[in-house]
Amino acid sequence: MAHTPNHPVENDIRNTYQWLEDRLPIISFLNNSVGSNFMAPRNLSYMWNFGSLAGIALVLQILTGIFLAMHYKPDVHMAFDSIQHIMRDVNWGWLIRNLHMVGASFFFIVVYIHMARGLYYGSYKSPREVLWGLGVVIFLLMMATGFLGYVLPWGQMSYWGATVITNLLSVIPFVGPDIVVWLWGGYAVGDPTLNRFFVLHFVLPFVIIAVVVLHIWALHMHGSNNPKGISLTKQTDYIPFHPYYTIKDIFGLGVYLIPFTFMVFYAPEYLGHTDNNIPANPLVTPAHIVPEWYFLPFYAILRAIPIKELGVLAMFGSILILFVLPWLDKHPVRSARFRPLYRPLYMLFLANFILLGWCGMMPAEGIYVRIAQAATAIYFGFFALLPVLSKYEKAKPVPTSI
Ligand code: HEM
Numbered sequence: 001m002a003h004t005p006n007h008p009v010e011n012d013i014r015n016t017y018q019w020l021e022d023r024l025p026i027i028s029f030l031n032n033s034v035g036s037n038f039m040a041p042r043n044l045s046y047m048w049n050f051g052s053l054a055g056i057a058l059v060l061q062i063l064t065g066i067f068l069a070m071h072y073k074p075d076v077h078m079a080f081d082s083i084q085h086i087m088r089d090v091n092w093g094w095l096i097r098n099l100h101m102v103g104a105s106f107f108f109i110v111v112y113i114h115m116a117r118g119l120y121y122g123s124y125k126s127p128r129e130v131l132w133g134l135g136v137v138i139f140l141l142m143m144a145t146g147f148l149g150y151v152l153p154w155g156q157m158s159y160w161g162a163t164v165i166t167n168l169l170s171v172i173p174f175v176g177p178d179i180v181v182w183l184w185g186g187y188a189v190g191d192p193t194l195n196r197f198f199v200l201h202f203v204l205p206f207v208i209i210a211v212v213v214l215h216i217w218a219l220h221m222h223g224s225n226n227p228k229g230i231s232l233t234k235q236t237d238y239i240p241f242h243p244y245y246t247i248k249d250i251f252g253l254g255v256y257l258i259p260f261t262f263m264v265f266y267a268p269e270y271l272g273h274t275d276n277n278i279p280a281n282p283l284v285t286p287a288h289i290v291p292e293w294y295f296l297p298f299y300a301i302l303r304a305i306p307i308k309e310l311g312v313l314a315m316f317g318s319i320l321i322l323f324v325l326p327w328l329d330k331h332p333v334r335s336a337r338f339r340p341l342y343r344p345l346y347m348l349f350l351a352n353f354i355l356l357g358w359c360g361m362m363p364a365e366g367i368y369v370r371i372a373q374a375a376t377a378i379y380f381g382f383f384a385l386l387p388v389l390s391k392y393e394k395a396k397p398v399p400t401s402i
Contacts, residue, residue: 039238041226043402049252050114057107064100074198076191079154080279098268105271108294122334123225129326131218136322148201155276160289171309229335296360303364304372329386333395341393349382
């Protein structure tokens with residue numbers, strides 16, 4: 001390759017780029033998917049920051065998790081102490097663990113906002129049903145990973161949480177109890193359980209990464225939805241992803257890091273349960289067994305129904321129903337902005353979801369169960385009303401362009 005005397009360095013860069021392009025066109029691939037060749041609607045609000053934030057949160061979990069795994073011992077006699085060792089002896093171990101612990105909570109906060117955004121702007125509707133469905137798969141995998149991870153420190157809540165949740169599978173007709181024994185690798189939660197939970201907790205995030213790749217692939221088929229929820233036709237409705245949204249995402253990350261690092265350094269245990277600082281003891285049951293905060297709304301649904309089988313069904317149903325959401329809500333208008341009935345219903349749904357979370361935190365007795373029952377009815381009522389709204393709701397005039 002010849003050098004032009006005026007710009008030798010520029011030429012070298014161009015030649016190297018071309019050399020790589022001919023062999024592995026990764027730079028043009030990135031440019032087409034998250035660079036200046038990728039066009040995005042020009043009216044995306046900060047609500048569209050949460051997808052990339054979720055990606056960063058996921059990577060942080062994997063990186064910190066790998067370093068934790070170098071010092072953690074998946075053995076019932078050593079697990080609790082190995083965590084103490086990480087916190088006290090390993091160089092920067094306390095920081096790595098706090099990042100991982102608080103990171104898990106913040107990952108869920110980000111993803112809950114990401115989902116609520118999709119629900120508000122109708123991002124799950126045609127042609128993005130598969131994109132949404134893959135999101136629900138990611139959510140299920142995240143819940144599984146979160147649950148498995150919480151067992152690893154082998155504190156009281158780890159042990160009893162694992163016992164309660166795995167026992168739920170015993171309601172499966174005929175084979176349920178056998179499945180639970182198979183899952184435990186014994187007749188109670190014990191050493192084989194901890195070992196396999198560790199392996200699965202390590203592997204699942206990589207499965208999540210794979211599903212995220214499919215998620216982004218599906219996103220690129222039709223591009224992002226937007227706050228107006230309209231399908232865009234004009235070239236002027238778009239701007240290049242880079243630099244406009246890359247800079248916006250970086251700014252969003254900076255804002256996110258403020259509360260995140262605050263929690264990591266000043267209140268790492270705030271979102272957890274103090275009982276998990278007590279080593280697991282199969283002979284002492286805690287007064288209240290509570291899961292991590294991000295499971296609380298679903299835990300409340302489980303406990304709202306006095307018949308165990310129905311409770312388990314309702315709990316799993318409350319998540320699985322998200323898969324069919326695009327077919328329950330067939331209203332032609334996507335964004336809640338233009339839907340006078342869906343919008344207040346959505347607000348009620350969100351408030352009710354938070355109420356469910358509060359119920360999940362309270363003891364399962366008296367008035368709390370009554371409130372949880374009402375909230376469970378509202379939760380499912382929301383989904384039941386969607387087909388009715390699809391048919392009868394009259395939307396406000398929808399603009400044709402942004
Ligand atoms: C690890 C978790 C996840 C990651 C890394 C992720 C990543 C992303 C990214 C980067 C985008 C594009 C930017 C944006 O719209 O914010 C996106 C869009 C989207 N995601 Fe996710 N996502 C995750 C989980 C979920 C979940 C749990 C759901 C729903 C159940 C979901 C549903 C959607 C939808 C519907 C869109 C399109 C939104 C629109 O264009 O309006 N995602 N996701």
